[in-house]
Amino acid sequence: MEGIVLSRYSSFYYVQSDNKIWECRLRGKHRLKKADVIAGDKVEFTRVNENQGVIENIKPRVTELYRPAVANVTQLLIVMSLKAPYPNWTLLDRLLVLGSYSNLKSLIAFNKTDIADDNSVSLANEYKKIGYTIVFTSVKEKKGIDELQCFLNNEITVLAGLSGVGKSSLINALEPELSLKIGAVSSKVEIGKHTTRYVQLLPLSGGGLVADTPGFSRLHLPMELKREELRFLFPEIERVQQNCKFSSCLHKQEPGCRVRENVESGLMPKWRYDNYLEFLEEIIAQERKF
Structure with missing residues (x-):
């Protein structure tokens, strides 16, 4: 049988299959591997009785958030x-x-x-x-x-x-x-x-x-996020940055920056640009620390 994990409590996993919720445990081989099953995981399980089952396999994840998991x-x-x-x-x-x-x-x-x-x-x-x-x-x-x-x-x-x-x-x-x-x-x-x-x-x-969920307990930016990548996460910046003088422009102080020109002319929201700069400094500080 197949289903999706709705929640986990202790060693029990509550799996929805069709319109029914099954109380499941992990098969021993998964416990030995310390497989970490979280809400949203798609799993295959074997029915034990009318309400319980054993998770046999965890399908690959398409996306994964860590906080909340x-x-x-x-x-x-x-x-x-x-x-x-x-x-x-x-x-x-x-x-x-x-x-x-x-x-x-x-x-x-x-x-x-x-x-x-x-x-x-x-x-x-x-x-x-x-x-x-x-x-x-x-x-x-x-x-x-x-x-x-x-x-x-x-x-x-x-x-x-x-x-x-x-x-x-x-x-x-x-x-x-x-x-x-x-x-x-x-x-x-x-x-x-x-x-x-x-x-x-x-x-x-x-x-x-x-x-x-308990909420996003950590809201600082991911350690893996590089300063060069941030500009692609602001759609209005991504659209115009190809017109900057330098392809590596971080839109901070570089000459010929089309992004800064758009902000100064009112074509781009200033508070969004200010937030971009704040996040950029945060990422740079993280890079220097590690």
Whole structure:
């Protein structure tokens, strides 16, 4: 039988196959190899009885995130509230860079449109101009919920965003019965107040899964990310940098930099460029340290 790991608790793995959740253990040979099975892993397992099984094989991962640890994610959903709290544009850009570096599609839900001011909405729209997929949502007004649902269908999505931006409210609006599913899985793994220590994939009615995680515990940039690679993770920079005087231009102080010219003329959002420079300095500092 084949399935996908929804969660792990101790030595038990909870695998969804079709519409049923199986409690599984690893076959001995995998335990001896210390195979690390995480949420999102696609596995082959043998049925032991009506509710239990033994994982025989772990299929290769297409993608893998480390913090939170989840495999085969296809997209990143970043939730930003437009007010209360106001958007953290630096955090948003950092998450977009991390998503792109991890080869994930990135989707931004700008939430709480019912209380948003014009300035926040205007800045949010700049991300659409850059080329990112955005959805304006309001749980109170039921705005953008159906549109967001379409983006989650048949995807494995991991959520990111600060506390208070409305991640849980959005998911509950998308799936009114999801709390029952969460309770069913949690009761199986017997996790009480410590649930947030574990990544848990929650089934959606549209066929997708959403990762309920403890959050991104580490938001500094990957050690493997080189200074020359960062420019390719900002779409607006990547589009124009071929016109720079030097092909190796880092868009910092080099002469003939078309990126800096676009920023100075207002063709490129200055706060995005400022964040690029901040991330660049962070990467350079990491390189010098190691």
